[in-house]
Amino acid sequence: CLEEYREFSVAVVTGGATGIGHAVTQELLYLGCNVVIASRKEEQLKQAVTELKGEIEETSPPRLMHVPCNIRQELQVKHLFEETLKQYGKLDYLVNNGGGQFLCQAADISKKGWNAVIETNLTGIFLMCQEAHKQWMGEHGGVIVNMLMDMDRGVPMMAHSGAARAGVENLTKSFAVEWAHHGIRVNAVAPGNSIYSETAAKNYPIDVFERVKPHLPAKRLGTPEEVSAAVCFLLSPAASYITGETVHVDGGGRLYSPLFWTVPDHKMLQPFHSNQGVEEATKPKSKL
Numbered sequence: 001c002l003e004e005y006r007e008f009s010v011a012v013v014t015g016g017a018t019g020i021g022h023a024v025t026q027e028l029l030y031l032g033c034n035v036v037i038a039s040r041k042e043e044q045l046k047q048a049v050t051e052l053k054g055e056i057e058e059t060s061p062p063r064l065m066h067v068p069c070n071i072r073q074e075l076q077v078k079h080l081f082e083e084t085l086k087q088y089g090k091l092d093y094l095v096n097n098g099g100g101q102f103l104c105q106a107a108d109i110s111k112k113g114w115n116a117v118i119e120t121n122l123t124g125i126f127l128m129c130q131e132a133h134k135q136w137m138g139e140h141g142g143v144i145v146n147m148l149m150d151m152d153r154g155v156p157m158m159a160h161s162g163a164a165r166a167g168v169e170n171l172t173k174s175f176a177v178e179w180a181h182h183g184i185r186v187n188a189v190a191p192g193n194s195i196y197s198e199t200a201a202k203n204y205p206i207d208v209f210e211r212v213k214p215h216l217p218a219k220r221l222g223t224p225e226e227v228s229a230a231v232c233f234l235l236s237p238a239a240s241y242i243t244g245e246t247v248h249v250d251g252g253g254r255l256y257s258p259l260f261w262t263v264p265d266h267k268m269l270q271p272f273h274s275n276q277g278v279e280e281a282t283k284p285k286s287k288l
């Protein structure tokens, strides 16, 4: 299965300079792919290219390049694929990993903050998939992996991101079906809220990772490499019959751990009592 990677496939990885994206980039390079990494901070991209190039043979054109791109900006997304095709002449894999959010109770999220997170984590992924399809994959096929989060029980303190990622999970299924006859597979990876990297941790004012650790069945945090392994499996021909699927990489966290939120003791959700008598109990309770 690794042979097809070795035929110098071409991958675009958003957020490929840091954390999980960095691990994906490193693994794809190791497997023989050409990789384009894309995110907003050009200095960070350049640094990653310099570091990762030190680990691979020098080639012409180089097997790793960067394109600054904010996935919220349509023109920048278009430019990213144009540059990729100009340099390598094809596009086999797209990893929509770039994204993020801020901690905030739902009641306090401003409309601007809501829009920033939805644009990043939902609209941005939509634009990336649509443009990849338009410029290359619609005609030639390809494989897409979208990054989600542990959001199936809702995401207290990150409601905006949970909503966006749930949207992406559904988009993943729609694309998987609509684009199957174009030879495109589309899957998702959902990391638990427990994948430690310095760059992920520094986005938060509190040590979110230390707080989740004791509540994980694995009793340890996950690594970017453990997420990358799932991404690379889904990209590979070993996953040729898998599409529209989500793979969870969370050490069992979603099955066991309390959410990143403790409900205070309260008596605000009272039960319904039928001891008011049959007539009273069967009266419609609608407030309309």
Ligand SMILES: CCCCC/C=C/C(=O)SCCNC(=O)CCNC(=O)[C@H](O)C(C)(C)COP(=O)(O)OP(=O)(O)OC[C@H]1O[C@@H](n2cnc3c(N)ncnc32)[C@H](O)[C@@H]1OP(=O)(O)O
Pocket: 099, 100, 101, 102, 103, 104, 110, 112, 113, 114, 116, 117, 120, 157, 158, 192, 193, 194, 195, 200, 201, 203, 208, 260
């Ligand atoms: C449960 C714990 C789980 C931990 C697991 C880890 C999960 C991960 O996802 S790790 C990856 C983390 N990486 C990131 O989060 C990085 C990316 N994040 C961002 O870029 C921002 O958070 C963004 C998505 C909001 C985008 O920001 P940007 O486009 O730069 O927009 P602004 O900074 O201008 O903000 C716009 C607007 O958003 C509101 N806002 C932003 N930050 C906060 C905050 N910390 N608290 C409250 N509100 C915030 C705010 O309304 C901003 O407008 P202004 O007030 O006018 O600045």
Ligand SMILES: NC(=O)C1=CN([C@@H]2O[C@H](COP(=O)(O)OP(=O)(O)OC[C@H]3O[C@@H](n4cnc5c(N)ncnc54)[C@H](OP(=O)(O)O)[C@@H]3O)[C@@H](O)[C@H]2O)C=CC1
Pocket: 014, 015, 016, 017, 018, 019, 020, 021, 038, 039, 040, 041, 042, 044, 069, 070, 071, 072, 097, 098, 099, 100, 101, 120, 124, 147, 148, 149, 150, 190, 191, 192, 193, 194, 195, 196, 197, 199, 200, 203
């Ligand atoms: N670590 C964890 O436990 C979890 C992570 N995730 C998700 O996994 C993905 C990778 O996170 P992780 O590696 O941990 O954290 P990082 O903070 O290291 O990575 C986030 C990356 O996304 C890029 N990014 C953010 N916004 C944009 C944008 N608008 N356009 C292009 N790139 C952008 C950032 O680069 P730049 O700022 O330069 O744009 C950065 O490289 C993210 O989507 C994250 O939300 C989900 C669940 C848990």
